[in-house]
Amino acid sequence: MSRTVHVFVSYSHDDSAWCDVVVKHLQGLHDPIEVEVWIDRKGIRAGDKWLPEIETALAQADLALLLISPSFLSSDFIRKTELPKLLARSKEGLRVIPVQILPSAWEVIGWLRETELRPKERDEKTRKIKALAEFGSEKSVAVSRRLSDLMVEIAGLLREDASDANTVAGNDRNRTSDDAHARAAVSLLVATLLQETPEEEREPVARRSVERLAAFGKFSGQALFCAVRLFVEYQLLRADTPTSLLELQETLDGLDDNETAQRLASELKRGAHDGDFSASVIETKSLFFMLAREREALWESYFDAVARTARDTPARDAIATLARIRVNLGFIAPQFLVAGLLSRFEDDWRPVLNAYRHSIPKAGGRSGAFESLQASQWNCWLVWGPSIPICRCAQWQGRFAYQYGYGDENNSLPLIELDLADNGEPCTLGPLVSDLAAEGRGAKLVQLTGRLRWGPDFLREGEDGGGEAADDEATLDLIDELERDDAGEEPPPRKYPMAAAQASLWCGEGPQHAHHADGLVLQLESVDNAVEETRVYFSAYLWMMFLVALARPDPTDPTVGPRLLRRKPYPSWPESPAERVRVGDARLWENLLPVFVHANVADPAALHFQRRVLVENSVQLLRQVWERRTEFFDADDIAGGICFHLVCSSDYSGCDCAIRYASADPLPELLRERLEAESDRDFAAAVIVPGCSDNPTQRPWGLAGYFSSCHLPELVADYFGYVDKLQRQKPRR
Numbered sequence: 001m002s003r004t005v006h007v008f009v010s011y012s013h014d015d016s017a018w019c020d021v022v023v024k025h026l027q028g029l030h031d032p033i034e035v036e037v038w039i040d041r042k043g044i045r046a047g048d049k050w051l052p053e054i055e056t057a058l059a060q061a062d063l064a065l066l067l068i069s070p071s072f073l074s075s076d077f078i079r080k081t082e083l084p085k086l087l088a089r090s091k092e093g094l095r096v097i098p099v100q101i102l103p104s105a106w107e108v109i110g111w112l113r114e115t116e117l118r119p120k121e122r123d124e125k126t127r128k129i130k131a132l133a134e135f136g137s138e139k140s141v142a143v144s145r146r147l148s149d150l151m152v153e154i155a156g157l158l159r160e161d162a163s164d165a166n167t168v169a170g171n172d173r174n175r176t177s178d179d180a181h182a183r184a185a186v187s188l189l190v191a192t193l194l195q196e197t198p199e200e201e202r203e204p205v206a207r208r209s210v211e212r213l214a215a216f217g218k219f220s221g222q223a224l225f226c227a228v229r230l231f232v233e234y235q236l237l238r239a240d241t242p243t244s245l246l247e248l249q250e251t252l253d254g255l256d257d258n259e260t261a262q263r264l265a266s267e268l269k270r271g272a273h274d275g276d277f278s279a280s281v282i283e284t285k286s287l288f289f290m291l292a293r294e295r296e297a298l299w300e301s302y303f304d305a306v307a308r309t310a311r312d313t314p315a316r317d318a319i320a321t322l323a324r325i326r327v328n329l330g331f332i333a334p335q336f337l338v339a340g341l342l343s344r345f346e347d348d349w350r351p352v353l354n355a356y357r358h359s360i361p362k363a364g365g366r367s368g369a370f371e372s373l374q375a376s377q378w379n380c381w382l383v384w385g386p387s388i389p390i391c392r393c394a395q396w397q398g399r400f401a402y403q404y405g406y407g408d409e410n411n412s413l414p415l416i417e418l419d420l421a422d423n424g425e426p427c428t429l430g431p432l433v434s435d436l437a438a439e440g441r442g443a444k445l446v447q448l449t450g451r452l453r454w455g456p457d458f459l460r461e462g463e464d465g466g467g468e469a470a471d472d473e474a475t476l477d478l479i480d481e482l483e484r485d486d487a488g489e490e491p492p493p494r495k496y497p498m499a500a501a502q503a504s505l506w507c508g509e510g511p512q513h514a515h516h517a518d519g520l521v522l523q524l525e526s527v528d529n530a531v532e533e534t535r536v537y538f539s540a541y542l543w544m545m546f547l548v549a550l551a552r553p554d555p556t557d558p559t560v561g562p563r564l565l566r567r568k569p570y571p572s573w574p575e576s577p578a579e580r581v582r583v584g585d586a587r588l589w590e591n592l593l594p595v596f597v598h599a600n601v602a603d604p605a606a607l608h609f610q611r612r613v614l615v616e617n618s619v620q621l622l623r624q625v626w627e628r629r630t631e632f633f634d635a636d637d638i639a640g641g642i643c644f645h646l647v648c649s650s651d652y653s654g655c656d657c658a659i660r661y662a663s664a665d666p667l668p669e670l671l672r673e674r675l676e677a678e679s680d681r682d683f684a685a686a687v688i689v690p691g692c693s694d695n696p697t698q699r700p701w702g703l704a705g706y707f708s709s710c711h712l713p714e715l716v717a718d719y720f721g722y723v724d725k726l727q728r729q730k731p732r733r
Helices: 013-026 050-060 070-074 076-090 141-167 170-191 199-217 221-238 245-253 261-270 288-294 296-309 350-358 369-383 429-434 472-483 500-505 577-586 604-627 635-640 667-676 681-686 701-706 709-728
Strands: 003-010 033-038 063-068 095-100 281-283 324-333 335-337 387-389 402-405 412-416 444-454 520-531 539-553 562-564 592-600 642-649
Touching (some): 003 013, 013 141, 050 170, 063 070, 199 245, 221 245, 221 296, 261 281, 288 296, 324 520, 539 667, 577 709, 592 604, 604 667, 635 642, 642 667, 701 709
Parallel strands (some): 003 033, 003 063, 412 520
Antiparallel strands (some): 335 387, 444 520, 539 592
């Protein structure tokens, strides 16, 4: 049976071509050795913090190859960061093999003079050891032969190491295991709580912290690693500044007598006898949601580090918090919070302002008054993050998340329950929110216990829970399903558990509307208490979305929907992810006019009033546009009949299915009632409202696809892409 050896390759980026050749030879080693090679170009993913990644790889290495060249020897980063750590580990038994790829003055380097280089051949005249480049180019047969010889030597050395390890007595084997777990614990602290500590202090501080925890609970081996995990989670959840060295030390010093740290101490002692901390509970402060969002990057580093270092832990467990988290209070709302502009651009207003400016026509005879209104409404609606209703269509097949927290995206997390009933409803949360309509409200105050997980990893796992990464074909199948027209078709079996409408929670590189702001997911373990009080406050948007278009259908395809303004064509429905750019280029959001109010959806009396305020606001805004249509629109469009099509709302999906959790007073019904009392019948007729509270069964595919709330996250992602593109453009002089 083969064993995996982790090889760290240290090299200068000037020598990338040589590095690629060496890595290819290393990857050719098989049985009884499987080599996993780490180089910084392939080991660091987009968005990763590069220094903790390198330090973790250095700590995990079983063997290190140094590609010696003038660029290598002159690199400050290699000399000051990588080499000290590698040489320190070499004293603990790590094999460090220097390979001279280009002629260099290695003889003047003390540690290199004491280490045998490869290749070993010397020049007959100078008697100096020859570099690989002196035998030929990196692709030459002569170089390949010498690298092959080196691989044979490395394989022999590793077999000797394995043989020596097998002769060590049980205590020695345990000590080796303990050392490995201690190194993993040090790595975990370096990658998380010590990110902001001066580089040269990180490992010493981490080692002292691990030793302190080991002494406190007499931990060793896997139990020590788990104790450090619990310590990191405690700091991330409860510390005011988790990356502060002072706070870290205060927690460690207070384990014996500090009242706050005693909560952590009691959990450490509880698991000390068997190293099992899975039942540990961490009570969270009232700022849990806000702090979780603020520390999302730290949590990502934590989950990544645990997945890398806890090799004997199943992947499904490795990406969840070890501790159970008790959230004292938060609101559950049966809706999905779409990330807003400010979250997407990290609270930077400049992209928003720039996008607004580019939305207004500069010439062409139009005043730009409608575009100013439309862009203003669209951006304001999107800035803080609107919520969409959970539907029953194919976009919502699979597991779906509720919103849990205090309203806006900076104070809420997606809440997932894994246990589903036969009808797809979450077993506990489904019944909990199903009576909200009868109560006349849209959110319920709940105390619960759960575990934090990293959505982009956890929610990409297969239904069998095995934690295996999906292959490319499966990923494409899912994305294709996201892009297809669902009307009248039975969705194929899911390969992933998450509903496509919430794809941003589970996939970082697939559907276009995925992005980093949806990383953390709270998985429900139990609902501890549901508060029945109705005089409570939970802020959310109430909104209605109108497509400003013509009364008649598009002449190029009468089934697609009403003709768009200024003869803009509908893009064809994309059959593959590669064609999504065609949808973004169409800039369909420019035809949408949202109307919204910020409402307290948890208080029935306030919600009842604010729904009617939204309807009245919508009528008054649309009336102003209608009365000024000769100023706002082209003559050709006015002749075709300007209409306002209600395409979706915060309680109406606008596809061909009913939403899963109906509201007490559906906004389409309230709008229709209000229009029936409208004295200007021409204006009332120009506002097109669906004929019943349930979605019509024959919805035009353009409206059901591009403009329904179930596809709004994709349209929003198109807009994010547009704003990104504007940001990348150079300013005009």
